[in-house]
Amino acid sequence: MLTYSLDNHGNIPLYEQLYRAIKQDITRGTLSANEKLPSKRNLAKHLGISMVTVENSYQQLKAEGYIYSLPKKGFFVSEINLHHPPVEKTIRLLSHPETMPDENKSLLRLSNNQTNSETFPFATWSKIVRQVLNNCQNELVQPSPSKGILLLRQAIAKHLNDYRGMAVDPRQIIIGAGTEYLYTILIQLLGLDKIIALEDPSYPKIRKIYQQFNINQTYIDMEKDGISISKLKQTKAEVIHLSPSHQFPTGSILSIGKRYELLSWANQGNRYIIEDDYDSEFRFQGLPIPSLQEIDTLGKVIYINTFSKSLSSTLRISYMILPPQLLEQFEDKLNFYSNTVSNLQQYTLAYFIKDGYFEKHLNRMRLFYQRKRDSLVQKLLSSPLKNHITIHEDESGLHFIMTITSDLSEEKFVN
Numbered sequence: 001m002l003t004y005s006l007d008n009h010g011n012i013p014l015y016e017q018l019y020r021a022i023k024q025d026i027t028r029g030t031l032s033a034n035e036k037l038p039s040k041r042n043l044a045k046h047l048g049i050s051m052v053t054v055e056n057s058y059q060q061l062k063a064e065g066y067i068y069s070l071p072k073k074g075f076f077v078s079e080i081n082l083h084h085p086p087v088e089k090t091i092r093l094l095s096h097p098e099t100m101p102d103e104n105k106s107l108l109r110l111s112n113n114q115t116n117s118e119t120f121p122f123a124t125w126s127k128i129v130r131q132v133l134n135n136c137q138n139e140l141v142q143p144s145p146s147k148g149i150l151l152l153r154q155a156i157a158k159h160l161n162d163y164r165g166m167a168v169d170p171r172q173i174i175i176g177a178g179t180e181y182l183y184t185i186l187i188q189l190l191g192l193d194k195i196i197a198l199e200d201p202s203y204p205k206i207r208k209i210y211q212q213f214n215i216n217q218t219y220i221d222m223e224k225d226g227i228s229i230s231k232l233k234q235t236k237a238e239v240i241h242l243s244p245s246h247q248f249p250t251g252s253i254l255s256i257g258k259r260y261e262l263l264s265w266a267n268q269g270n271r272y273i274i275e276d277d278y279d280s281e282f283r284f285q286g287l288p289i290p291s292l293q294e295i296d297t298l299g300k301v302i303y304i305n306t307f308s309k310s311l312s313s314t315l316r317i318s319y320m321i322l323p324p325q326l327l328e329q330f331e332d333k334l335n336f337y338s339n340t341v342s343n344l345q346q347y348t349l350a351y352f353i354k355d356g357y358f359e360k361h362l363n364r365m366r367l368f369y370q371r372k373r374d375s376l377v378q379k380l381l382s383s384p385l386k387n388h389i390t391i392h393e394d395e396s397g398l399h400f401i402m403t404i405t406s407d408l409s410e411e412k413f414v415n
Contacts (some may be wrong), residue, residue, distance in 0.1 A: 001038055001046050014049055015056035022057065026066050026077055033079040037067065064289060065225060065255025080257040081264070119368055120312050124357050125348065132347045139347065144339040147330075148175025148319070152350035156319055159353055166294050166303075168321055174330070177316045177340035179276070179306050183209050186302065188334060189326050190239055190272065197237035199227055203248045206241060206276075222247065226254030229261045240266075241274040245289040248278070251401050259292055266300035272326075277305045299323035307349070310362060317341055317349060373400065388413075 004021040006014055025031045038046070040054040047054075058075055061067045067075050132140070139149075147153065153170035160166040176182040183206070196210055200219035210217055218235045220227045227242060240262070244254035254262070266273050275292045293303040306318035322330060339346075352358050377391055380402065390403040406413050 002043060004047065006047060006049065015053045015060070018047070018049070018053065018057040019060045022061060023064075023066055026061075026080065031077045033077055035077045036073075037075040037077065039074055063253060065253070065257055065259075078255070078257055081260055119365060121357065121361055124361075125352065128348050128351050128355075128357075129344070132344060132351065136343075136347050140343045142343070144341070144343050144346065146335050146337050146339055147171075147173065148339050148341065149343065149346045149350065151354070152346045153319075155350045155353040159358065163359075164291055164294060166291060166321075168293075172321045172323075172327055174320050174322060175339060175341055175346065176318055176320070178308075179278075179304055179318045180205070180209060181340055182304060182318055182320045184213075185330070185334060185337070186274065186320065187213050187215065189322075189329050194239050195235070195237045197232055197235055197240040199242050199247060201249055202241075203243075203276075222250050222252060224252060226252055226258050229258055229265065232262075233265060238270060239272050239274060241276065243276045243278060244292055245277055249401070253289055254292075259295065263292070263296060263298070263300060267298055271300065272323075273301045275301050275303045277303060278309060293321060296323075299325055302326065310358075310365060311349075315345070315349075317345060 002022065002025070004018065006017045006021075008014065010017070012020075022031070022037075031037075037043070037058070040051050040058065044051045044054045058067065058069075062069060062075070065078055066080070068078050069075050150170060152175060153173040156173055157168045157170045160168050174182065174185065176185065187210070192213060192215065195216045195218060197218050197220050198207060198210075200221055202219075207217065218237050220232050220235070220240070222228070226244060226247065227240075232240060242254070244259065246253065262273060265271065273292060273296075277291055291301075291303060293301040300323065302323065303321040304318065305320075307315055308318070311317075352361075377400075380386070380389060380391070385404075388404055388406045390405070391400060404413065
C-alpha cells in the first residue's frame with residue numbers, strides 16, 4: 001500500500017501533494033510499469049483522506065500519461081522510458097487596399113483567433129497606460145533592446161516559474177509582435193536547410209509560414225496520446241514543431257512517456273523541439289500540464305507562447321524562450337533586429353503581470369470560458385443532434401472535438 005505523509009495545513013492542496021508523491025515514485029522507478037495502484041477507496045482509507053482527493057490525483061496523473069485505467073480493473077502505472085542522460089538542469093548563458101470581412105455571411109462565428117471584447121480588462125489596462133505615460137516617459141522614447149524590455153521579460157519569467165514551475169532566465173526570452181514574427185526569427189536561427197516535422201493535422205498557418213521559406217516539411221500522424229514517435233524516427237526531420245499540452249485541432253495531450261521519448265530523439269544530433277504552448281493557461285480540470293521545456297535538461301526545447309488567447313488577439317505580443325546554444329546564435333547574428341512591440345505596450349503588459357492583474361484576469365477568463373464551454377456542450381447534448389454526436393477533449397483549451405455519426409450528407413445534416 002502506498003504510504004505518504006500529507007500536510008493537511010499546508011499551502012499545497014492534498015490532491016496535488018498526493019499527485020506529486022505518486023509521480024515521484026513513478027519517475028524514480030519505485031512504482032514499476034503496469035503495476036496496479038490501490039483502489040481509490042482503499043488508498044483514501046489508508047491515508048485518511050477523501051476519495052475525491054484520490055480521484056483528482058489519479059485523474060491528473062492519467063491526464064499527463066503517468067498512469068492508465070482499465071474498465072472494472074483500476075489504475076496502472078504507464079510504461080515510461082526515462083533512460084535519458086541524467087543532467088542537472090542549469091541555465092548557461094553568454095555574458096554578451098483592404099476589404100472588411102462580411103460578418104453576416106455565417107450564421108455562427110467559430111473563429112479560433114478571436115477573443116471576446118467583453119472580457120478584456122479595459123479599466124485596469126487604461127489605468128496602467130496612464131501610469132506608464134506619467135512615470136516612464138524617458139523609457140518610452142529609448143530604443144527597446146532587440147529581445148524586448150527587461151522588465152517585461154522578468155515579469156514573464158516569474159509568471160512561468162510561479163504558474164508552470166519553469167526555470168527561465170529573462171535573458172532567454174525574446175519578445176515579438178505575434179508568433180509569426182518569432183517563427184521567422186527561428187527559421188533564420190535553425191537554417192533554411194532543416195527538415196521540419198509537423199503534426200498531422202496541425203494549425204494551417206504554421207505550414208504556410210514554413211512553405212513561404214521553402215522549408216522541407218514532413219507530417220507525423222497523431223495518435224490518442226500525441227504524435228507517433230515511431231513514425232517521427234522514420235523521417236529525416238531535424239526539428240519538430242508541436243503543441244504537446246493541447247494539440248490543435250485534435251485536443252490531445254502528449255503523454256509523459258512520449259515526452260521523454262521525444263527529448264531522447266532530440267538529443268541525437270543537432271535536433272530541436274519547438275513547443276507551441278498557445279492556450280496552456282486554460283485547463284479546466286486538474287493542474288496545468290507540465291511543459292516540455294520544464295523537463296528538458298539538455299537545451300533542446302524552444303518554447304513559444306502568446307498573450308493572444310489570454311488577453312486579446314489584437315494585442316500582438318508573443319514570446320519565445322531560446323535554449324542557451326540558440327540564444328548565443330541570436331546574440332551573435334540577429335541582435336541587430338529592432339524589437340517589433342512598442343515600448344508603451346511592453347511596459348503596460350509588464351506592470352499588468354508584475355502587479356498581479358494578469359493572474360486575476362486568468363482566473364476570471366478560465367471561469368468565463370469554462371461556463372461558455374459547459375453551456376455550449378449542454379445545448380448540443382440536449383438538442384436534436386444528441387443521438388448523433390460525441391464530445392471529446394474538452395478538459396482544456398478553447399476548443400473541443402465533436403464527432404458526428406449520421407447517414408445524412410453534410411449539407412442535410414447542417415440544415
